[in-house]
Amino acid sequence: MSHDPYIELRNVSFGYGERQILSNINLRVPRGQLVAIMGGSGSGKTTLLRLISGQVRPDSGEVWVDGKNVATMNTRELYAHRRKMGMLFQFGALFTDLSVADNVAFPLREHTALPEDMIRDLVTLKLSAVGLRGTQTLMPAELSGGMARRVALARAIALDPELMLYDEPFTGLDPISLGVIAHLIKRLNQALGTSAVMVTHDVQKSLEIVDYVYFVAHGEIAAEGSPETVRHSDSPWLKQFVHGDPDGPVHFAYPADTSLADDLSAGAR
Amino acid sequence: MFNTLASPFRKLGELTINAVWRLGFATRFLGAILMYSGQSLMRLQMTIREVYFAGVLSLIIIVVSGLFVGMVLGLQGYNTLSRFGSADALGALVALSLLRELGPVLAALLFASRSGSAMTAEIGLMKATEQLDAMRVMAVNPIARVVAPRFWAGVISMPVLAALFNVMGVFGGYLIGVVMIGLDAGTFWSQMQANVDLHSDVINGLIKSLVFGIAVTLIAVFEGYDATPTASGVSSATTRTVVTSALVILALDFVLTAFMF
Ligand SMILES: Nc1ncnc2c1ncn2[C@@H]1O[C@H](COP(=O)(O)OP(=O)(O)OP(=O)(O)O)[C@@H](O)[C@H]1O
Ligand SMILES: [Mg+2]
Numbered sequence: 001m002s003h004d005p006y007i008e009l010r011n012v013s014f015g016y017g018e019r020q021i022l023s024n025i026n027l028r029v030p031r032g033q034l035v036a037i038m039g040g041s042g043s044g045k046t047t048l049l050r051l052i053s054g055q056v057r058p059d060s061g062e063v064w065v066d067g068k069n070v071a072t073m074n075t076r077e078l079y080a081h082r083r084k085m086g087m088l089f090q091f092g093a094l095f096t097d098l099s100v101a102d103n104v105a106f107p108l109r110e111h112t113a114l115p116e117d118m119i120r121d122l123v124t125l126k127l128s129a130v131g132l133r134g135t136q137t138l139m140p141a142e143l144s145g146g147m148a149r150r151v152a153l154a155r156a157i158a159l160d161p162e163l164m165l166y167d168e169p170f171t172g173l174d175p176i177s178l179g180v181i182a183h184l185i186k187r188l189n190q191a192l193g194t195s196a197v198m199v200t201h202d203v204q205k206s207l208e209i210v211d212y213v214y215f216v217a218h219g220e221i222a223a224e225g226s227p228e229t230v231r232h233s234d235s236p237w238l239k240q241f242v243h244g245d246p247d248g249p250v251h252f253a254y255p256a257d258t259s260l261a262d263d264l265s266a267g268a269r
Numbered sequence: 270m271f272n273t274l275a276s277p278f279r280k281l282g283e284l285t286i287n288a289v290w291r292l293g294f295a296t297r298f299l300g301a302i303l304m305y306s307g308q309s310l311m312r313l314q315m316t317i318r319e320v321y322f323a324g325v326l327s328l329i330i331i332v333v334s335g336l337f338v339g340m341v342l343g344l345q346g347y348n349t350l351s352r353f354g355s356a357d358a359l360g361a362l363v364a365l366s367l368l369r370e371l372g373p374v375l376a377a378l379l380f381a382s383r384s385g386s387a388m389t390a391e392i393g394l395m396k397a398t399e400q401l402d403a404m405r406v407m408a409v410n411p412i413a414r415v416v417a418p419r420f421w422a423g424v425i426s427m428p429v430l431a432a433l434f435n436v437m438g439v440f441g442g443y444l445i446g447v448v449m450i451g452l453d454a455g456t457f458w459s460q461m462q463a464n465v466d467l468h469s470d471v472i473n474g475l476i477k478s479l480v481f482g483i484a485v486t487l488i489a490v491f492e493g494y495d496a497t498p499t500a501s502g503v504s505s506a507t508t509r510t511v512v513t514s515a516l517v518i519l520a521l522d523f524v525l526t527a528f529m530f
Contacts, residue, residue, distance in 0.1 A: 097391075
């Protein structure tokens with residue numbers, strides 16, 4: 001069984017209400033691998049993570065995680081699935097009424113019966129892994145954006161999950177913390193055998209650490225490949241992404257019903 | 270033409286359907302809270318923490334308001350009673366008005382605007398900042414972890430706050446009647462003792478405040494949980510908590526009074 005991919009999305013389509021966000025997505029994350037999802041802002045990357053964590057269900061298609069279809073799970077199965085999973089939210093989502101240490105301790109207190117002094121040691125370990133051992137007594141409101149993100153990362157890895165979902169772990173980090181966090185993500189993946197999906201905009205850094213990359217655009221997988229093939233591909237798609245050109249097959253603007261000229265002259269009328 | 274004529278009715282129909290739908294939703298929500306209460310009552314310190322935020326931090330407003338309401342009752346009651354030569358009954362008047370009506374109702378109104386609104390805003394903001402989502406993704410049910418402790422804290426705090434309001438009110442009446450106007454202290458207290466009945470006045474008043482506590486806290490946590498997860502959504506949910514609570518308290522008070530007295 002362990003030859004099966006840990007995650008497999010088969011022909012998944014999803015829309016919020018009427019608006020179609022993803023159509024016919026096929027995506028595989030082999031066991032123990034680190035896979036990146038890249039794509040323009042608003043292209044549905046966070047939504048893909050939501051599908052894998054079971055926060056939303058696909059309109060059609062199947063979401064297989066560790067041999068079970070998340071799309072058809074009932075609440076109890078879903079909660080069992082999530083116990084094996086850690087998720088870093090795009091905006092951290094720290095609990096604002098708990099201190100940094102209590103935030104990191106939260107999953108430990110909820111799901112284990114560990115004694116309090118062991119929990120405290122684990123919290124210290126996880127926080128020093130993200131370089132924030134000294135912030136234990138601070139409240140989330142006293143942290144900077146990048147610090148809050150790292151605390152959220154410490155909380156997400158507190159239970160050493162089998163599956164990690166990272167939503168933009170590198171945003172708002174200085175180059176040094178970025179290197180440290182990238183190294184931490186890679187180490188979790190290699191040392192603990194965690195399977196992981198990482199949504200990111202940092203093309204260069206992620207190509208250094210990931211095993212495979214998917215590019216999402218217009219609700220579809222526009223390109224995919226290992227970092228090697230992505231770097232040396234001559235697809236205009238990938239070139240634009242890897243080099244960050246504003247023009248090319250990917251359009252920078254959100255599709256609008258009216259042209260920009262119409263909108264501007266409407267104001268002048 | 271037909272459309273313009275029909276539109277107020279359509280609007281009314283929409284509003285009614287919406288209201289009924291939300292009532293049904295709130296009832297199911299209460300069911301879910303009760304179902305998950307076991308977990309949160311087992312970890313009592315979570316509920317105690319919320320009792321602190323909902324109850325203990327409301328003490329000042331309850332004590333001060335109770336005192337003033339009692340003093341006003343003392344002044345107004347003395348004015349009216351002395352016209353009929355029965356100023357001796359002031360103690361009974363103050364105590365009965367407070368125990369039966371003013372204590373439960375005013376304390377609940379104050380509680381709704383002080384603690385109910387805070388609960389709605391807090392839960393609504395937790396929703397808007399994805400904290401509730403984060404909890405769900407960590408396989409922790411937010412109804413058990415966030416909503417149920419706040420609900421029970423409100424239900425526990427309300428009768429205690431109402432009782433405190435009554436005590437302060439009686440003391441306010443005493444200050445005006447006995448200390449300021451100079452009525453006989455013995456008469457004041459003995460009239461009160463003779464006319465207040467444990468069951469029909471004290472217990473019924475407590476039952477009222479318990480019912481108000483359940484209603485206000487349920488409205489507060491429901492509005493927060495149901496809020497549109499944006500800044501303006503949370504602010505209108507907070508307003509709705511205060512307005513709906515006030516209406517529900519007064520309506521329930523009428524119904525309960527009709528049954529009890
Ligand atoms: N809760 C929601 N309700 C309705 N539409 C939504 C919701 N969440 C996201 N969307 C829409 O779905 C689309 C994809 O959103 P998503 O958050 O998945 O994008 P993303 O790729 O993560 O973007 P970013 O890189 O900016 O985080 C967006 O166009 C957004 O407008
Ligand atoms: Mg996103």
